[in-house]
Amino acid sequence: MKKYRIFNMFCVLCMLAALAACGKKGDPLPQKIDQLFSLQNVFMTYNPEGTLTVQGTVAGSVASVQAFSLQIEAVDEDCIGCPFVPAEKFTRRPEEVWGVSRSADFSFTVFPHEKSSVYRWRLIVHNSVSGLPNAVTPVYKINKPFEDEREFVEVSR
8 A cells, every 4th residue: 555655646736747847838939039129219290291201120130021010090090099000001122122232220211191280109119030020119199399480570660
């Protein structure tokens, strides 16, 4: 009887050891880590002629950038909590953004079809390496700059 208890305890310990050694928990790390990139200091400016310019920096492997995709949505000022539903998408190839030589800094301008004083936007930079993630910004909001249209009269003294 004692032999069976020891045998049963030995079996239970072996099963626990096997379960504990099944592997490391967590997301798998990509094997091609040198081909990853991220976005830094991304911002947008609303230009006087109604165009939007997005600028920023790609940190990491700029050679892995396949395309820039800017999504915009014209919204009302009071639609703060509305879900982001981009109505327009502008895609730029790296050659259109950088030219022949790629650098970390990027900038390109788009002309939205729908005129608005407030836009919400998101930038997605696609990775050319299959299985590696794209770089995506959060959804941001940009307001048209206030234009002072008052006419001032100079008063002489």
